[in-house]
Amino acid sequence: MASSKTDGSDSEWWRGAVIYQIYPRSFMDSNGDGIGDLPGITSRLEHVAGLGVDAVWVSPFFRSPMKDFGYDVSDYRAVDPLFGTLADFDAMLARMHALGLKLIIDQVLSHTSDQHAWFSESRSSRDNPKADWYVWADPKPDGTPPTNWLSVFGGPAWQWDSRRRQYYLHSFLAEQPDLNFHCAEVQQALLGEVRFWCERGVDGFRFDACNHQFHDALLRDNPPASLASIGEVSTVRADNPYAMQQHLYDKSQHENLAFLEGLRRLLDEYGAVALGEVGDENAPPVMAQYTELGKRLHLAYSFSLLTADHSPAHLRHQVEALDSALAPTGGWGCWAVSNHDVPRVATRWSGGGAPDTRRDRLWLALLLSLRGSASIYQGEELGLTEAEVPFELLQDPYGRAFWPEFKGRDGCRTPMPWTGEAPNGGFTTGTPWLPVYGPHLPLAIERQAADADSMLAFSRTLLSWRRTQPLLRTAGIRFFDTQEPRLLHFERYGDGASPLQAIFNFSGEPVSMPLPDGLTPLVGQPLAATSVIHTSDGKRMLQLAPYGVFFGASAGEG
Known part of the structure; x- marks a missing residue:
């Protein structure tokens, strides 16, 4: 039932x-x-x-x-x-x-599968009720396949069938004949x-x-x-x-x-x-x-x-x-x-x-x-x-x-x-x-x-x-350029909420970057321990641990 x-x-x-x-x-x-x-x-x-x-x-x-x-x-x-x-x-x-x-x-x-009842009937002749249910084609005059198409799994995408004396198309294995969606x-x-x-x-x-x-x-x-x-x-x-x-x-x-x-x-x-x-x-x-x-x-x-x-x-x-x-x-x-x-x-x-x-x-x-x-x-x-x-x-x-x-x-x-x-x-x-x-x-x-x-x-x-962050489910996405090629920085925005920013360190080494104005760590984020905010030369800096992740929002949000 x-x-x-x-x-x-x-x-x-x-x-x-x-x-x-x-x-x-x-x-x-x-x-x-x-x-x-x-x-x-x-x-x-x-x-x-x-x-x-x-x-x-x-x-x-x-x-x-x-x-x-x-x-x-x-x-x-x-x-x-x-x-x-x-x-x-x-x-x-x-x-x-x-x-x-x-x-x-x-x-x-x-x-x-080539063991499907549809294919068994289709390959039995050229005039059976399901003759056109799969992609059949005559060989070229020299006997080679009708096109140069290749299988994802290697070799030609055409398999010869001696009963119909035609090739059938298989984009994957020969045991996986392609259906003819033009039918x-x-x-x-x-x-x-x-x-x-x-x-x-x-x-x-x-x-x-x-x-x-x-x-x-x-x-x-x-x-x-x-x-x-x-x-x-x-x-x-x-x-x-x-x-x-x-x-x-x-x-x-x-x-x-x-x-x-x-x-x-x-x-x-x-x-x-x-x-x-x-x-x-x-x-x-x-x-x-x-x-x-x-x-x-x-x-x-x-x-x-x-x-x-x-x-x-x-x-x-x-x-x-x-x-x-x-x-x-x-x-x-x-x-x-x-x-x-x-x-x-x-x-x-x-x-x-x-x-x-x-x-x-x-x-x-x-x-x-x-x-x-x-x-x-x-x-x-x-x-x-x-x-x-x-x-x-x-x-x-x-x-x-x-x-x-x-x-x-x-x-x-x-x-x-x-x-x-x-x-x-x-x-x-x-x-x-x-x-x-x-x-x-x-x-x-x-x-x-x-x-x-x-x-x-x-x-x-x-x-x-x-689940507590609606912006991560449906909001828009916008990327930021960084001076550090090991970092990926983007924000999720929309729905009238303050944008949520995410920064990822793809390196096995610590990486620092200037922290955008007004950005503070998002409360409750699971990876809070992988980032540290400090001041250097009067600038707020974000230091990400190896493979560290930072989620942040504007001050007073999140």
């Missing part, structure tokens, strides 16, 4: 919300098979609710051959037996709502799959690779990329040939806007929210179109802060670029510094250094201070580092294809450590699908919960404090 939703009086709860991402395979295993599942998630929801987040995004749990671990769906309406049953889903949803949490589920509409029946069928979960009471959807939903109907080749044309944020590594093209024709097509408008009309019937993943080399304009106020998606996020570059200049540029793009459309963004596809931020932004809780606190404080919503990936609240997974235990096909230069995505997907003493960190009583990383055990939730100075305690405190 579907669960009733939480109080929907705040129809814009998503604006400025904090969303906690759960990767089901690695969160909690309830039955000892070594794979996390829905009952496991339900059993650990008190931890999530205790953080103070607003919603939970659960990565795919649908029936799947698991070639891409659930992002290859073979039945949109069935829970894969690895994860449980529909009854388990309903119980999880009911528990979330009882704890005051919203549920966002992952929907993969751009492609299916009206496909669009209607997918809206039906979304409606199924709306009827069960979900609060929203995270639409995977949503800018891949249309391809160029004329099948034009992509031009080669250049530094000037491809932009500064690539969705893949530079050693992947996918980065060598401007992806003008294989994704981010204009026709997608009309589909998203139809999707929004459906979601509005149920008060459900749409969060879109936009993997594009020039994401801000696409995100602005996709989130145009009231028309399409509610909010979208990109890979802009999931890169290796974490300099203040880079971060400022990315935030300002998105803010400028969204301003004319009234759109809304969502930021993340870690997820299931990239190395964990505690390692990726360490500069090769050892783990440092001070640095972890800075990243989380920054994420929760930017304009937009925020997504926290499971384990980020613990300061988990990227795990080392030996090749013989690697599961990710992406990593196996590019090893050893790229070790894949398994390092951010290893199981959550719940207790430091129990076998496998309390994740499972069996053999985990990926090994529990030894250095994660001292960071286990049970241990950190007993330590008032732990990263977990800080995460809870920071999230609780953020």
